[in-house]
Amino acid sequence: MRVLQLQVNGDTLETAAPVHWTLLEVLRYRLGLVGSKQGCDKGDCGACTVLLDGKPVLSCLTLAANAVGHEVTTIEGLAPKPETTSEPALDPIQRAFDDCGALQCGFCQPGMMLSARALLNTNAHPTRKEIQQALSGNLCRCTGYTQIVQAVETAVARVSGKTEPDCAWVAELARDRAQIDSAPNEASPSSTTPGPGAPS
Amino acid sequence: MLRLPPFQLEEPKSLYAALVLLAEAKGQAMIIAGGTDLLPNLKHRLFEPKLLVSLARIEGFVGIELQEDGALVIGPMTPLAQVAASELVQERAPALAQAASLVAGPQLRTQGTLGGNVMLDTRCQWYNQTYFWRQSLGYCLKKDGTECHVVKGGQKCVAAASNDTAAPLMTLQASLCFERLNEKRELPIRDLWSSDGIWNKRCDQDELLTSIRIPAQEAGHRGAYGKLRTRESIDFPLLGIAARMTLADDGTVSDAELCGVALAARPSLVRGVSEALTGTRPGTDEFTSGLESAAQLAYKQLRPVDNVPGSAWYRREMVPVLAKRTLQAAARGDGPVHPL
Incomplete structure (x- = not known):
């Protein structure tokens, strides 16, 4: 057992774990940060991707002890911390993934978004090929790569104030979102009649 | 879920401290660099060292x-x-x-x-598997067993x-x-x-x-690498070919070399490539025919076996194709030969 002082998402966290534990195990089972997913556990799938000093690494193949002294960013720390508003803030990549429908089961998303963030940190205007290369260590078994690449392109376009890529489903989703936002909130729990079996 | 076996970990900050740790361990320690190969192998119980000596914090080892x-x-x-x-x-x-x-x-x-x-470490489709998988098969020559599943009756590991x-x-x-x-x-x-x-x-x-x-390469040095794999990322090579070519001042080839990897236990240099190409000028018919000869030499000398995923027949047929493309890329001064 070793006491580890880790810098995670801007906080200094102290925990104790056996020395043969990986960073992924410490994040998930000691620190409760379960956003990093445990997929293949042997470096194939990219679901456990976190940023170490801003660079993407696989936390399933990083010894937790080796991460001491480095800044770890997990998906829980991707969004900027809300300062003045109680509304949850999102990183532009997270917003674009949502708007573009760039997810299905969602398991690969934390890794995908962190790989994308690592790319945009060093290259603010990547080409489609550069995006594909940067995400080539992250597998999506729902085969949503088209939307995922489009989401990164959308995030790039929004941040740089350029025209967003022409994408029919993005416009459709934006319309749906606007419709939901403008509709009276009839479905809120307080205004609905409890159904059979509902707690009283 | 694949867990690591228990071990002790040392993270020396100097080369000397690392050498002392390795000497004191008397062969019971393993060295861990980036860990991307060792950790999956440990998770598969291919090694169970008492001590890991990490090189991550040794000053002067990066650069x-x-x-x-x-x-x-x-x-x-x-x-x-x-x-x-x-x-x-x-x-x-x-x-x-x-x-x-x-x-x-x-x-x-x-x-x-x-x-x-x-x-x-060398790789083989019968070796880089979980303990349960290998146990079900009765293990193999490289680890815990006596039989080679690649070469039936073989007494030498061909990972x-x-x-x-x-x-x-x-x-x-x-x-x-x-x-x-x-x-x-x-x-x-x-x-x-x-x-x-x-x-x-x-x-x-x-x-x-x-x-x-x-070492410093000659003036006119060119080089390229070609890689064949199932997916265009993540995978280990089914076949890798490195080409080196030197062009003289008059633009003709003065030296050339090919080396193949992911075939057998050792990377293999192809004999006779320099003779096939020396004196030819890229872009001419002589160069094209020299490329064909070099590719055929590679085909004859580089013989993959069924040690890594992908059929040995396909990998062998791809040897001359990749050899030629990689030499061409070296002559043009571009590369790599790889789709992505």
């Missing part, structure tokens, strides 16, 4: 330095991504930069190191050297510096390999690779 004589000296813990992105390496050893850029995927290149890739960077380092005539407590030696990489897939290196497991030196 690429140009020496006065034009040689490049690369620290063993230099990440593959850094080797691939280095302008020095791209300019002076293009095949190495290309090979490093194609190892595994982006995250693994951030973590994986050049030293680790050189010292990579493949799958390190992409080994092939260009062979053509670049790199040399490796190994250290043990009170002992230091320089070894040409061409003398490193043995044909035994169980441990394919002529060095002891407690010798520490402390630097990789690439």
Whole structure:
């Protein structure tokens, strides 16, 4: 057992774990940060991707002890911390993934978004090929790569104030979102009649 | 869920401290660099060392330095991504930069190191499996068993050297510096390999690779790397080919070399390539016919076996194709030969 002082998402966290534990195990089972997913556990799938000093690494193949002294960013720390508003803030990549429908089961998303963030940190205007290369260590078994690449392109376009890529489903989703936002909130729990079996 | 077996971990901050730890462990320790190959192997119970000596915090082990004589000296813990992105390496050893850029995927290149890739364990589809999988099969020659599943009745392990960077380092005539407590030696990489897939290196497991030196190449040096794999990322090579070519002042080929990797336990240089191409000028019919001859030499000499996934027949048929394309890329001064 070793006491580890880790810098995670801007906080200094102290925990104790056996020395043969990986960073992924410490994040998930000691620190409760379960956003990093445990997929293949042997470096194939990219679901456990976190940023170490801003660079993407696989936390399933990083010894937790080796991460001491480095800044770890997990998906829980991707969004900027809300300062003045109680509304949850999102990183532009997270917003674009949502708007573009760039997810299905969602398991690969934390890794995908962190790989994308690592790319945009060093290259603010990547080409489609550069995006594909940067995400080539992250597998999506729902085969949503088209939307995922489009989401990164959308995030790039929004941040740089350029025209967003022409994408029919993005416009459709934006319309749906606007419709939901403008509709009276009839479905809120307080205004609905409890159904059979509902707690009283 | 794959868990690591328990071990002790030491993270020395100096080379001397690491050498002392390795000497005191008397062969019971393993060296961990980036960990991208060792940790999956530990999770598969291919090794169960008492102690891991991590090189991650040793000062001076990361970096690429140009020496006065034009040689490049690369620290063993230099990440593959850094080797691939280095302008020095791209300019002076293009095949190495290309090979490093194609190892595994982006995250693994951030973590994986050049030293680790050189010292990579050999791979085989009957070996790189979980303990349960290997137990169900009765194990294999390389680990815990007595039978080879690749060569029936074979008494010699044929697990493949799958390190992409080994092939260009062979053509670049790199040399490796190994250290043990009170002992230091320089070894040409061409003398490193043995044909035994169980441990394919002529060095002891407690010798520490402390630097990789690439001598200055001749003026007119060209190089390229070609890689065949199932997916265009993450996968180990089904076949890797490094090409080196030197063009004389008049534009004709004055020297050429090919090295194949991911075939057998050692990377293999192809004999006769320089003779086939020397004196020809890229773009001419003579050069094209020289390429055909070189490709046929590769086809005859490089014979993959069913040690890594992908049929040996397909990999062998791709040998001349990849050899020719990689030589062409070297002549043009581009590459790598790889779709993505």
